[in-house]
Amino acid sequence: MRVTNRHVIYVQGYDPRGLAQYYRMFRTELRKFEKLYQLATKIGRPQNISDSEIASWTIETKAQEDSWQTRTTYDFLRFEDFIQRDLALPIWHIISYTIWIYLRLIVHGTVFRFMKANWRFLTFITFPHIVFWLEVACLARQEGFAPSQSRYCTSSGATPAAWPLASVVIFSTRASAWRSNSSQRRLSASPRS
8 A cells, every 4th residue: 555645743843943944954855865766756835824833835756657656745833933932031041940950850760761761862961961060160169169179170161071071972972873874875775676
């Protein structure tokens, strides 16, 4: 059974760039998809529906030998107004709210469930907090709010201890991407069925 009609509902991530940027990216990736799988595609322009909360467009995909055709309706749920409102808040408010959320994750045991389920994701959400608190500690030492051991801080307040941790995080996330790229090369090198 072939799928002839599809309806995709895309929930936008926390990205302030919004519809215009996403649509450009989607169009670019659709061209790559078209070229890779030797298909013919036609994409419509985004149309706002329901008071600009949803933008919708259509994609017509057809095999070169006309063996199949699919029409996709793509609904993009828009959150730019919420994101822009959040970004307009003062930085101290954003930082304090972020710390509060992370403390709730610890208290409710969510961080430990992340560690059990996927340590890379735990590293991803924890690393900014570690760096932030290291920076606060270094600044406090430099300003005389903490015991005078500022030899561990650089002149900018950054701590050299964060660099090895950053290397581990970058390497672990890149290792996953390298494996993904190598499997993609194997797939693209194999004959198409």
